[in-house]
């Protein structure tokens with residue numbers, strides 16, 4: 001039977017021989033697009049809490065956060081292997097010694113992987129070399145999660161991203177010198193993007209041989225520039241049906257081996273102005289899968305880069 005898409009949980013089971021869970025880690029860091037280095041206020045959709053609304057307090061040590069999250073997850077899902085996920089803001093945006101301490105603190109027997117979320121313009125060769133040492137010394141898999149959101153550099157400029165497609169390509173080429181995986185975060189319904197951008201994003205990720213992708217649907221929070229535009233009716237959000245179609249089109253044009261971590265975004269209810277057309281993320285995911293199944297559409301079926 002042809003798989004609808006290459007699902008992350010299945011990939012983890014195959015790779016590690018059992019279920020593996022990501023444990024969020026929150027370290028005190030910021031983003032050059034917030035602290036004035038590149039800009040103030042951040043991307044127009046980025047809320048003060050960044051992306052880590054489900055996280056423990058950053059004043060807790062990395063070890064303590066992992067311990068607490070591990071206790072909770074292993075009880076709930078009977079899991080034994082985990083990935084430490086440095087999730088919030090730009091986790092490589094700090095001096096190298098500090099970065100090394102945080103990463104070293106995540107090393108433990110049942111941590112099989114470390115995933116580090118960052119921006120494409122915050123990848124230094126010094127930090128990559130250090131991660132390579134960690135990878136070899138502790139046999140721990142390294143995944144760099146790069147926020148790109150879209151390949152349309154006009155949209156990137158409109159959402160005040162502070163980098164363009166070129167920085168993303170540069171980061172990918174430099175990370176590719178090491179035995180790491182790259183996960184790219186994208187948002188398929190940014191205002192201004194159309195289905196051509198969806199197809200081009202899938203094609204560029206495939207051509208660059210990215211290993212994983214995380215698809216988000218846009219959510220709009222209070223106290224953001226996007227929130228202000230939304231309340232003033234100055235931006236247009238595509239319908240839920242259009243989003244579902246875009247996800248399917250994206251998957252069709254994506255290399256069949258790229259692992260897909262997620263099909264829709266998750267957001268806190270508090271302070272959100274718009275999230276997933278009022279549906280839960282799992283109902284939205286079900287609609288996407290139903291469409292693929294009933295229309296016989298699959299990941300990679302239209303990809304030239306398989």
Ligand code: SF4
Nearest residue numbers: 031033042043046089
């Ligand atoms: S790069 Fe990430 S953390 Fe920085 S402002 Fe944009 S969304 Fe927020």
